[in-house]
Structures are given as structure tokens and as C-alpha cells.
Amino acid sequence: MNVPLSQPHVGEEEIAAVAEVLRSGRLALGPRTAEFERRFGEFLNHPHAIAVNSGTSGLHLAVKALGIGPGDEVITTPFSFIASANCILMAGAKPVFVDVEEESFNIDPALIEPAITSRTRAILPVHVFGEAANMTAILSLARRHNLGIIEDACEAIGARHAGRLAGTFGDAGVFGFYPNKQITTGEGGIIVTGDQRISDYCVSTRNQGRDDDSQWLTHVRLGYNYRISEITAAIGVEQVRKLPDILHARRGRADRYLELLSDIPGVKLPTQWDHQDHSWFVFAIRVEDDLRDPLVEELNRRGIGCKAYFHPCIHLQEFYRRELGFHEGMFPIAERLSRQTLVLPFFTGIADEQIQYVADTLRTVLPRLKPERNHHERCAVDVGV
Numbered sequence: 001m002n003v004p005l006s007q008p009h010v011g012e013e014e015i016a017a018v019a020e021v022l023r024s025g026r027l028a029l030g031p032r033t034a035e036f037e038r039r040f041g042e043f044l045n046h047p048h049a050i051a052v053n054s055g056t057s058g059l060h061l062a063v064k065a066l067g068i069g070p071g072d073e074v075i076t077t078p079f080s081f082i083a084s085a086n087c088i089l090m091a092g093a094k095p096v097f098v099d100v101e102e103e104s105f106n107i108d109p110a111l112i113e114p115a116i117t118s119r120t121r122a123i124l125p126v127h128v129f130g131e132a133a134n135m136t137a138i139l140s141l142a143r144r145h146n147l148g149i150i151e152d153a154c155e156a157i158g159a160r161h162a163g164r165l166a167g168t169f170g171d172a173g174v175f176g177f178y179p180n181k182q183i184t185t186g187e188g189g190i191i192v193t194g195d196q197r198i199s200d201y202c203v204s205t206r207n208q209g210r211d212d213d214s215q216w217l218t219h220v221r222l223g224y225n226y227r228i229s230e231i232t233a234a235i236g237v238e239q240v241r242k243l244p245d246i247l248h249a250r251r252g253r254a255d256r257y258l259e260l261l262s263d264i265p266g267v268k269l270p271t272q273w274d275h276q277d278h279s280w281f282v283f284a285i286r287v288e289d290d291l292r293d294p295l296v297e298e299l300n301r302r303g304i305g306c307k308a309y310f311h312p313c314i315h316l317q318e319f320y321r322r323e324l325g326f327h328e329g330m331f332p333i334a335e336r337l338s339r340q341t342l343v344l345p346f347f348t349g350i351a352d353e354q355i356q357y358v359a360d361t362l363r364t365v366l367p368r369l370k371p372e373r374n375h376h377e378r379c380a381v382d383v384g385v
Ligand SMILES: *Cc1c(COP(=O)(O)O)cnc(C)c1O
Pocket: 054, 055, 056, 057, 080, 081, 083, 084, 126, 152, 154, 155, 176, 177, 178, 188, 189
């Protein structure tokens, strides 16, 4: 059996919507973009949504919209996809990493306060894997120290913390629609905000710095071309329509994995909490340090698309080491997670037989990979199994 790591959930509705755009003759700057934004904002029940051509573009504009630039610091997590720190560098500011909570994979609020300096302007939490960060603690810290909050919610559409949707806590929240996300537009992203000025800034800067009422060749600030096409937006409209069903289906698929994997020794499953709603971007498990890479290799050999995730941590990416001087040992929990975590095949349409095949294969191959006993005992403590 062959089980891909991920697969977009698109159907005839998206195909028809794209064909309609192509027949309309209006391929950019048209009504589909506005409709996509309106529907997305309605889903989140949040005032402004500004569609852009990627999650990374959205993060870049959100950081700039808060007036962050050279000389400023933004506190963020090293256990994430690189864009959540690159966006700070793209604005000319400095990412300041703090370590994560082992159980949630998310930035540890207790470590944020000691990292605040006179240059700190904002906190940029990432809702990793679809699990919302502890926004109660982060909001109170931000208020106390007068800091902005940019939420990287690219992996967490529909996730909730204390009943509130991820992406709606901060000054701005950003979502991404790459094909492995819960919903996709091929490439794409969206910024959400309750702040009219942030919204106006993003609307202008995604479109070459034009003002709302300015002429096509009048540019009032430095801008970019971060627009989406009407084709992208039309896909987005259909995907947002399906979003509640998609989230429901993913929850069911995740529950099935949780059930089938619950008694496999040496596998640490995602922790669940009552006050959190996970929106299941990926299904991540942990195994002992020295088993992770052989396990990924063996599962891949048996037709199962799985992957070490996130590996390496952002601060240990070559460029961050070389240019910014980061090294091993600086964020031990993130680094340990990065050695132990892998993501299993997970997508909205994954079949029950596929999940069963993954679970059965994992159960068969994992014990055969066990290293020396001493070593095993030491590592077993690490993953809490
Ligand atoms: C997917 C993702 C992004 C955005 O990625 P794009 O490919 O630019 O859309 C940003 N941050 C995180 C954590 C992501 O997973």
C-alpha cells in the first residue's frame, strides 16, 4: 500500500469555480478576492481579512504593519517552519528565540518575560501543528509590557484556545494555504486583524503601496506585489465553504490514529487538553531520539510518507548559525522535540485502511529498531513512555 504524507482536499466545486473565472475574462483584482476575504472573515468572526499570495507574505506585511524595523526585537519560537522567523528578518528586525513547552510544542510563556528588552516590540507565537499557543498568558504579557502580537496561525485554522479561535487574539493573525494545510488555494495566505490601520496598510502594501483611492501609477509607500489572482481566490471561496466539514473530518481521522496507536510502546501521542481545540494540521508523534530517523526511513521504504518535523529547528538552520551565531544547546526542549518528532500521513481524505496500514506497520517495525538496552532506558525517560 502507498500512503502519501499529505494530499489536498479539492473537488469538482473548485474545478468549476476556476473554469468560471477563466471564462469570465477577469483574472486579477476582481470580485472573487473580496468574496474570499469576506467568507474567511465570517468564518473567524473577525473584522478584516486581507488575502495575499502566501503565508510568508502575510507574515512579512503583518510585522511591517506593526511598524517593526531595524533595531527592533521580536520574541518567537525556534520550533516552527522557517517563515515565522524569516518574516522578522525580512522587516530588518531581530528574531529573539525562547524555548517551547514540551507537551504542546508551542512557545513557553514563562520564558518570554526574561527575554524582553527595551528593544522588544512584539511577540510572534506560532500555533504549531494545529495546537493553539497559550494566548491567555501571551496576551497578558503583551499588555503588561505594551508589546504587539502577531500570530502565525498558518497551521491552525479552526484551532481554539479557551474557546477563542487562533488568529483572532493578536494585533494580526496570519493563515497559509499551501497544499498541505487544512484548506488550500495552491499558494496563498491571508492576514486577519481587528485594527483598521493594519488592514489599510496590508491592503496598500500587498498592491505596490497604492492608496485606496490612488491612481494605478500612484504609490504612497514602499509596497510589494503580494496579490492573489482571481483563480486562487475562487479556489479559496470553495475551500472556506467546506472548512467546517474539513475540520470535522480531520478531527475524526486524528481520533482514529489516537485510538489505533494508543497502546504501541515507545510512541508518544499528541497531548490533548479540555481548554484547547486542536485543528490537526499534521499528526505528529514522538519516539526515542535514536529511533526517529531509522523509523522514518523504514516507513518510507514501506510506502508510508512520513517526515522528521521540524528538523532542524530554525536556529540551527545553516543560515541562522552562520549569520546570527546560533548553535546547539541554546533551546534544549525545541532541539529534543526536533530529534524525536515525526509526522505520519495525514490529510482530510485519508482512508481508514490507510490509517490502519500505518498503525500496523508502525507496530511491527518499531520494536525491531530498538537500540541497546541502556541507551533505550535513558531515552525512554525523555519521551515519557
Ligand atoms: C505554512 C506555514 C507558513 C506559510 O507558508 P507559505 O508557504 O508561505 O504559505 C508560515 N508559518 C508556518 C508555521 C507554516 O507552517
